[in-house]
Amino acid sequence: MKNLMRPKAARTTRRLWLAAWAVAVTAAVAGAAGIAAGQGNAAPAIKAGKESYPPRTAKFKRPKLKQGVLTINGTKASDKIALRLQAGQPDILQVDVGDDGSPDFSFERAKVAKIAVKARSGDDLVRIDESNGVFTDTIPTTIDGGDGNDTIAGGKGVETLLGGAGNDTIDGNGGNDLALLGAGDDTFVWDPGDGSDTVEGQDGTDTMRFNGANVSEQVDLSANGNRLKFFRIQGNVTMDTAGVERVDFNALGGADLVTVNDLTGTGVSAVTVDLAGTLGGATGDGQPDRVVVNATNGDDSINVNGDAGGVKVSGLAATTKILHSEAANDRLEINTLAGRDTVDSGGLAAGAIQLFVDNLLVP
Numbered sequence: 001m002k003n004l005m006r007p008k009a010a011r012t013t014r015r016l017w018l019a020a021w022a023v024a025v026t027a028a029v030a031g032a033a034g035i036a037a038g039q040g041n042a043a044p045a046i047k048a049g050k051e052s053y054p055p056r057t058a059k060f061k062r063p064k065l066k067q068g069v070l071t072i073n074g075t076k077a078s079d080k081i082a083l084r085l086q087a088g089q090p091d092i093l094q095v096d097v098g099d100d101g102s103p104d105f106s107f108e109r110a111k112v113a114k115i116a117v118k119a120r121s122g123d124d125l126v127r128i129d130e131s132n133g134v135f136t137d138t139i140p141t142t143i144d145g146g147d148g149n150d151t152i153a154g155g156k157g158v159e160t161l162l163g164g165a166g167n168d169t170i171d172g173n174g175g176n177d178l179a180l181l182g183a184g185d186d187t188f189v190w191d192p193g194d195g196s197d198t199v200e201g202q203d204g205t206d207t208m209r210f211n212g213a214n215v216s217e218q219v220d221l222s223a224n225g226n227r228l229k230f231f232r233i234q235g236n237v238t239m240d241t242a243g244v245e246r247v248d249f250n251a252l253g254g255a256d257l258v259t260v261n262d263l264t265g266t267g268v269s270a271v272t273v274d275l276a277g278t279l280g281g282a283t284g285d286g287q288p289d290r291v292v293v294n295a296t297n298g299d300d301s302i303n304v305n306g307d308a309g310g311v312k313v314s315g316l317a318a319t320t321k322i323l324h325s326e327a328a329n330d331r332l333e334i335n336t337l338a339g340r341d342t343v344d345s346g347g348l349a350a351g352a353i354q355l356f357v358d359n360l361l362v363p
Helices: 008-030
Strands: 064-066 069-073 080-086 089-097 105-108 114-118 125-128 141-144 151-153 159-162 169-171 178-180 187-190 198-200 207-211 218-224 227-232 237-242 246-250 257-260 270-274 290-294 301-307 310-314 319-323 331-335 342-348 354-357 360-362
Touching: 080 114, 207 227, 207 237, 257 270, 290 319, 301 331, 310 331, 342 354
Parallel strands: 069 114, 080 125, 114 141, 125 151, 141 159, 151 169, 159 178, 169 187, 178 198, 187 207, 198 237, 207 246, 218 257, 246 270, 257 290, 270 319, 290 331, 301 342, 331 354
Antiparallel strands: 064 069, 080 089, 089 105, 218 227, 227 237, 301 310, 310 319, 354 360
């Protein structure tokens, strides 16, 4: 009978070759720091030294386009998401993850009937970039910031903007938008050219920030039931808000007229009118600005105090503060209306602002 077994030398050579191959593979794998355990293993098979496993990084999934709805889901990290049209090709809608100017995903605009962005948790930045053209004028868009301190900027279309939990900043930009600020101390920003928006402050201490223009403007703040109505004659803009506690108006240049009516029931407790000529400026604009505060028809006790750094009118539902006033140009007018009223201006420093009470100059 033939001996079918391999010679001993051949078996020895094969064992030596396998051993060398195993050493090479082990050395190569061991050079990588931390290999995760396979499914069902209690621990990694190989782990070099004492190095820890690298943390899992959030992965941005490809947006889904289904039945005309483009859904963009963020991660649990802090995302930056920008939507824009492709330069020179307005029929292509791009999603830029990282907002670095380099698009990551592209879709045919004609196939997108609705956009839904869900940023999820993290301090996210979500914005509509219309530098290459306007697209949200015809595409209903919802942006949900989710948890975290988010920054959301809409476009020129009609959008629904959701802040979620956290201290968010939302700028509707153009279009008549609906903003639900959510929990946290949020800020909604309005600029000239923006639409007539509806803003629900919801939980937290929320601020409406209105930025004027370098022209003469007339704005009016009043109560509409439990809602605040902000009306700007220039552009015929009406803002409808509820659940907002603070209103900041930056008048900027021009001879402006700002009227603060009785805000009882709106929840607004503080109104700040900044007469500086520029945003963040330290001096007035050199124009004759007027701030009118109308009291109630009841018995009011009003106090006026402060100096050129800040004049405060208190005693009404909302305290009105005037910043960067110029005594040579600006005036504060208080109309007591009906009732037995008192106005105490003993705390107002000379040269802060011209004070008129019921059309009478207070020396």
